[in-house]
């Protein structure tokens with residue numbers, strides 16, 4: 397499954413990083429603690445978080461994550477958008493909260 | 507090969523610059539190797555620690571045929587009890603830094619787990635020196 401597929405199925409909105417929409421999704425990771433994600437996320441996972449600042453993209457890119465989903469209507473900061481476009485790691489947004497979107501993503505790719 | 511980067515304390519927008527540069531360099535040199543990911547994770551956490559906990563720092567990277575050696579030296583408050591600082595969950599991060607999602611107290615463990623050799627020393631009131639080594643060829 398690719399990032400573009402989960403966008404359609406979960407009705408997510410793409411904010412930036414469109415060049416990465418064909419990245420392969422291997423799973424998901426849920427955390428708002430950055431060093432937890434740094435230490436434990438795996439390549440190809442979609443990271444669900446409410447953090448919107450630029451360091452999110454640094455981590456997503458260093459760990460080769462497939463995409464970032466921001467919950468509860470949060471939007472990425474301007475420099476987050478810039479880095480997402482530069483690295484080609486999409487930032488997706490949803491009105492859903494973490495529990496709902498994580499459940500739906502799990503159902504989709506388990 | 508030798509590289510140097512400066513780190514400014516308090517400036518989170520620039521944290522991660524050295525590690526993303528190193529990732530590009532290493533990908534060209536060794537390709538999609540596990541060592542690339544491990545090494546950039548370690549360096550990222552070290553960079554963030556200087557930004558979050560110290561005043562200024564310098565990253566020095568030496569890439570050899572058999573190993574990568576990275577030093578991150580900072581001017582800052584230093585660490586009085588290194589054993590305690592290494593404990594997962596221990597953090598003195600400020601409220602503001604925690605709101606950004608830092609301060610889980612996992613950074614130093616991440617550095618140790620993602621390097622082959624790890625040396626941390628510090629002088630309280632002066633600063634902290636971190637050296638990590640990653641083997642390019644496993645013996």
Ligand SMILES: Nc1ncnc2c1ncn2[C@@H]1O[C@H](COP(=O)(O)OP(=O)(O)OP(=O)(O)O)[C@@H](O)[C@H]1O
Pocket residue numbers: 430431432551555556558559560580582583584585591592596597598599607608609610611612613614615634
């Ligand atoms: N360069 C440094 N200068 C001064 N103190 C440091 C430095 N690096 C780490 N420390 C101290 O060690 C503690 C633990 O560091 P560690 O990186 O494990 O966690 P953290 O930075 O607090 O949170 P996290 O890395 O999970 O975001 C820090 O809270 C701080 O007290």
Ligand SMILES: [Mg+2]
Pocket residue numbers: 431551554555609612613614
């Ligand atoms: Mg840290």
